[in-house]
Structure formats: C-alpha cells, structure tokens
Amino acid sequence: MAKEKGATGRTLHDPVQDRLTPIYPLDLSRIHTIDDLVRAMGRTAFTARQIGDAADVLEAMARDKDCFVVLTLSGAMTVGKMGLLFCDLVDSGVVNAIVSTGALMAHGLVEATGRSHFRYDPRMDDRELFLAGYNRVHDSLEPETNLDAVEDVMQQILAQWDAEEPVCSWKVNRRIGEYLQRQAKGRGILKSAAEKNVPVYVPAFSDSELGIDFALHQRVRKGKGKPPLRFDCFEDFYHYAGVMLATKRMGIFTIGGGVPRNWAQQFGVYAELLARRGYEKLPLKRYSYGVRICPEPVNWGGLSGSTYTEAVSWGKFVPQEEGGRLAEVLDDATVALPLIVGAVLERIGYLKGADGASGKKK
Numbered sequence: 001m002a003k004e005k006g007a008t009g010r011t012l013h014d015p016v017q018d019r020l021t022p023i024y025p026l027d028l029s030r031i032h033t034i035d036d037l038v039r040a041m042g043r044t045a046f047t048a049r050q051i052g053d054a055a056d057v058l059e060a061m062a063r064d065k066d067c068f069v070v071l072t073l074s075g076a077m078t079v080g081k082m083g084l085l086f087c088d089l090v091d092s093g094v095v096n097a098i099v100s101t102g103a104l105m106a107h108g109l110v111e112a113t114g115r116s117h118f119r120y121d122p123r124m125d126d127r128e129l130f131l132a133g134y135n136r137v138h139d140s141l142e143p144e145t146n147l148d149a150v151e152d153v154m155q156q157i158l159a160q161w162d163a164e165e166p167v168c169s170w171k172v173n174r175r176i177g178e179y180l181q182r183q184a185k186g187r188g189i190l191k192s193a194a195e196k197n198v199p200v201y202v203p204a205f206s207d208s209e210l211g212i213d214f215a216l217h218q219r220v221r222k223g224k225g226k227p228p229l230r231f232d233c234f235e236d237f238y239h240y241a242g243v244m245l246a247t248k249r250m251g252i253f254t255i256g257g258g259v260p261r262n263w264a265q266q267f268g269v270y271a272e273l274l275a276r277r278g279y280e281k282l283p284l285k286r287y288s289y290g291v292r293i294c295p296e297p298v299n300w301g302g303l304s305g306s307t308y309t310e311a312v313s314w315g316k317f318v319p320q321e322e323g324g325r326l327a328e329v330l331d332d333a334t335v336a337l338p339l340i341v342g343a344v345l346e347r348i349g350y351l352k353g354a355d356g357a358s359g360k361k362k
Contacts, residue, residue: 026040026048038055040052050328050330058291059348067247069094069095071254074259074260075101077104079117087191097201099240101258102206102207105190113184115146119140120140155216168239201263241267250288252290253290287316291327291328292327295332309326
C-alpha cells in the first residue's frame with residue numbers, strides 16, 4: 001500500500017505493487033555462455049542494460065518469419081576484424097540485405113582473399129607509414145599492397161562487364177561474391193551474401209577504394225578503345241525499393257550511421273511520398289524493429305547520433321506506442337556487437353549454447 005510521509009506531501013509507493021522491474025547484480029559464477037552474460041547484463045544498468053535490450057530486439061527480428069532484416073554498416077568494422085560476425089548474420093539467415101560503405105566492403109575483400117591487417121606500432125609516425133605503404137586506421141594498418149590486390153579483383157570483374165548493362169553497387173558486389181565463391185577458400189561478407197542471395201548496396205560507391213578502381217578501369221577501357229561503362233546509382237535505389245515494397249514487415253540493424261543508415265531508412269519516406277503525392281496507392285512502409293550500435297551522442301546534431309524516436313517523426317519507424325520495438329546502444333561496436341550477435345545466434349541455435357545445441361560449424 002502507498003503510504004503518505006509526514007507533511008511533505010510525498011506518497012511513498014511499493015515498487016512491487018507498482019510492478020516495477022527489479023535489477024540484479026551480475027553474478028559471474030552463473031555465466032557459462034555469451035547468452036548467459038548478455039541476459040545478465042540486461043538485468044543490470046547503464047550500457048550493459050542497453051546491450052541486453054538490443055539482443056532481445058534483434059532476437060525478435062530473427063524469429064519473426066515475416067520480418068525482412070536490413071543490416072547497415074559504417075566505420076572500419078572489417079579492419080576492426082568484425083567481418084566474420086557479419087558472415088554469421090548472413091549465413092544464419094538473420095540478415096536479408098546489407099547497406100554499407102564502400103570502404104568496409106573493400107577492406108572485407110582484403111580479408112576474404114586471405115590477406116591480413118596489422119597492429120599499429122605507435123613508434124612509427126604517420127609520415128614513415130606513408131613512405132612504407134602502410135595506411136593507418138586508428139590502431140590498425142592496411143598495407144597498400146592489399147588494396148592493389150583489391151584492384152586486381154575489380155579489374156577482372158569489370159573487364160567482363162557488358163558495356164550495354166549499367167553498373168551499380170549491388171551487381172558489382174554480387175559478382176565479387178561469385179568470384180570469391182570460385183577463388184577464395186576462406187569466408188567473406190560478399191561470399192556469404194552471394195551464397196545466400198543477400199543483396200549488398202553501397203550508396204556512396206565513389207567514396208571508396210572500389211569506386212576508385214572503377215574510375216581506373218574506365219581509363220583502361222579508354223586506352224583499349226572500348227566503350228566506357230555507365231554507373232547508375234538509381235539502379236541500386238530502384239532495386240532496393242522493389243525488394244522492400246515486397247516485404248510484410250521490416251527490421252533494421254545499424255552499426256554506426258552515416259549514408260548507409262540514412263539511405264536504408266529513406267525507403268520509408270519514398271514509399272510515403274509515392275502514396276501521398278498520388279503516384280501509387282501504398283500503405284505506410286515503416287521499420288517495425290530497430291537496433292542501433294553507435295557511440296555518437298545526439299547533442300552533436302549528426303544523423304549518426306539521431307535517435308529512432310526522431311526518425312519516427314519522418315515516418316521511418318513504427319512508434320513504440322504502436323508496437324514498434326527499438327533499441328539503441330551507445331557504445332563502440334567492437335565491444336557491443338560480438339556480445340549482441342553472439343547471444344542471439346546462440347538463442348536461435350546457430351552457435352553452441354548452454355544446452356549443447358550448435359548451428360553451423362565454425
């Protein structure tokens with residue numbers, strides 16, 4: 001029962017009667033799997049609770065058979081060695097489409113073709129690194145020779161391209177994946193995507209090593225007297241729109257933000273404008289689920305830090321009051337991502353969990 005306390009006017013409630021959710025100490029003696037840890041974190045506070053809540057929403061996406069899940073990627077996630085997690089999300093069937101920066105796909109191609117990234121030694125300054133052909137990405141190094149190898153792959157693929165067929169990012173990425181299926185022994189994002197028929201879009205294609213390689217290939221064609229290739233970014237736009245219009249329900253799993261996040265979310269605006277401006281009769285197409293991992297705070301004013309509730313105002317997400325399930329984790333993705341993905345893949349049986357069940361062999 002609520003009790004009134006003295007003359008202060010306060011009414012002291014019983015939290016059990018108010019059905020508040022208790023939180024609990026994290027007991028490491030009871031932790032045996034990734035999922036155990038993440039569930040325990042979800043019953044604590046601060047960022048740990050955000051990670052637990054995010055895993056619950058991602059699991060709901062994965063289990064919803066009517067939900068088409070889009071993974072959006074930005075930041076140096078493949079240089080940061082998160083690439084196999086994205087392979088797992090594709091191979092397990094959790095993710096149905098990817099929207100990414102071109103740099104992330106290029107560095108992932110380096111990894112998929114058997115080449116390595118390296119730990120940065122701070123005793124080498126950046127001038128020395130440039131002269132030695134080592135490109136620094138925060139605390140890691142991408143040797144320039146790796147990117148030369150990426151160009152070799154791109155040149156082989158583009159050399160076979162029919163000049164009458166427009167080039168777009170999802171077609172290029174599909175053909176890279178098919179090349180990796182034939183040539184690469186190891187795993188890779190684009191290889192998994194090709195095997196599972198998962199389209200991979202790079203909206204800002206020219207802002208990447210892959211885009212530079214395309215520009216270089218145009219010079220090769222000109223030198224050989226061949227007609228130039230035509231890159232059409234709206235081939236990506238219309239393909240993505242067609243895929244998403246066919247969905248019953250949509251979910252988005254965002255790492256970072258930037259162009260991939262916004263481009264993927266813009267579909268809802270496009271669909272709404274088609275209907276409101278009289279081009280086509282369509283229902284609202286909004287994301288029912290959303291999970292975002294990004295350390296950028298909202299007060300900086302950038303899109304990467306904007307909240308899902310802000311996106312509700314643009315018609316991009318179903319409000320939580322109407323059944324939308326949204327979770328946001330303000331953390332470094334190299335910390336939060338393995339925990340969230342590992343827990344969910346255990347829950348759906350893809351990875352070995354506490355019950356001994358296992359999915360795909362690692």
